[in-house]
Amino acid sequence: MKNISFKLAGSFFILTFIIEAILFAALYTSIVNTRITEEIHALQGRGNSHRAVLEKHFDKKTIEHVALMETEADTNVIITDDKRNVLAQSAAGDMTEHLHFEERSIPRSGTALQSHWKTSKYICTISPIMKGRDTVGYVFMYLETSSIKGLVQNITNRFFASFGLTAFLTVAAIYLLSRFLARPIIMIKESAEKMTNGQDNISLNIKRNDELGELAASIENLSSNLNRLQKERNDFLSSVAHELRTPITYIKGYSDIAMRDQFDVNARHQYLSIIKEETDNLTLLVDDLFLLTKLKQPGFHIEKKPVHLHTLVEKEIRKSQIAFLEKRIGLSYHIPLNLTVSIDEKRFSQVITNLLNNARHYSESDTEVTITASASKDRIIITVADEGCGIPEDEQDYIFERFYRIDKSRSRQTGGTGMGLAIVKEIVEHHGGEIMVKNRHPKGSKFIITLPA
Ligand code: ADP
DSSP states (O other), X not given: OOOHHHHHXXXXXXXXXXXXXXXXXXXXXXXXXXXXXXXXXXXXXXXXXXXXXXXXXXXXXXXXXXXXXXXXXXXXXXXXXXXXXXXXXXXXXXXXXXXGOOOSOOOTTOEEXXXXXXTSSEEXXXXXXXXXXXXXXXXXXXXXXXXXXXXXXXXXXXXXXXXXHHHHHHHHHHHHHHHHHHHHXXXXXXXXXXXXXXXXXXXXXXXXXXXXXXXXHHXXXXXXXXXXXXXXXXXXXXXXXXHHHHHHHHHHHHHHHHTSTTSOHHHHHHXXXXXXXXXXXXXXXXXXXXXXXXXXXXXXXXXXXXXXXXXXXHHHHHHHHHHHHHXXXXXXXXXXXXXXXXXXXXXXXXXXXXXXXXXXXXXXXXXXEEEEEEEOSSEEEEEEEOOSSOOOGGGTTTTTSTTOOSSHHHHHHTTOOSOHHHXXXXXXXXXXXXXXXXXXXXXXXXXXXXXXX
16 A cells, blocks of 8 residues: 555545444434334333223223234234233233233333343333222233334345445545545655656646645746756856866976976976966865855854954955055055944955955056945945956846856966855855945946945
8 A cells, every 4th residue: 555545545434434334323223222212102102092991991892802903903912900810812922921020110101011122022011001099900012023123124224225325435535535635746756756867847737726736836946946956066067177177287288398308497497387376276266166165055154243344454455465566556445443343254354355356456557446334324335446447237247156257368367266256245145245346437346245234
């Protein structure tokens, strides 16, 4: 019983079968008991009416007449005197055992002496014949239990037939219902298996307004997300392979040349410096890759604490100052002295470093790079603006993607890995903020970071 529709149908059936069986048994018992009670009352009523006649005329002729009348009926009668000696009897048979049943007080309306229809041959009632306050005789009425058993058998047969029909209809209804419920579950299970085997773009085509419909929609969503993730992973791997190929080709090429004997020390030194430079690039690339992967992990957390922004920017400027001086690019900052922001200091320093490095790389000499910050009630805005080459508007959305570069060869010259801005964006978003870029007039670009206050 592996199939869920069988399991559902089986459990439903057992449950409903038990409930139906209990209900049927209760109904059956109640109907049979009612019928038996009715039979006993009818028998007693018949005895009472004989008794009424005999109370008026308790003589031999009437007694025999009453007995004679009963011979034509299904019931039998025995009329006795007060000592229970038989005066008349409608049919021969072994009915006399009831005559001496001890009944302490027999009500005037009579009573049942024997009602055990299952075990006894007759059911029997007694009605006292009274003259004034004295009992002068008794009317015993008998009904053979075989007729009651026949009646009960009839009821039993009908009950079995109805129970069988109900059980059949229940099984059919439960089977259809469980199929209706189980079919989408089976389809979903098959789709999940297909997804595990690598099939993409699963479409379930289950249009329902209930939880199963929602589950189907979630599976379809999951499938398309999985697709997207697979595609992203493949793109990422081929980008990494591509990024690694260039420095490795350089390293291999120059080490082959450096190993040849025909070159003097100076030439060999030059080749070895190129190899070192490329190795540094590789190290940078691997470090950035490692950091970005770490930032993208679901469990990654930044540790925010209040940081004096002026001091942080000042420190960053001091670190970059020499490189800016070498390229003759001015570097200034305007940060309110009282501004404290809640950030992860180490990670946010990385943001400023990356933006300053980019500003330096993509600016010419005799230009100016400026960092500013301002705070309003609900947010803090930090900008890094340069007077460099700027970023074409149609590329502004893409520069935050990993490995995206506007000018590949230029980025290589500057030693960029193409991941600086992706890392910046990731860190800013971990702070609950966002980053965008705008072009400046007449030239340059401005990176704007918005953080929640
Ligand atoms: P890279 O390591 O190549 O600098 P980034 O992710 O830091 O990678 O930047 C992505 C691309 O965005 C760069 O290749 C460059 O083309 C462009 N870019 C980034 N910052 C600037 C800037 N300040 N001025 C002009 N272009 C920029």
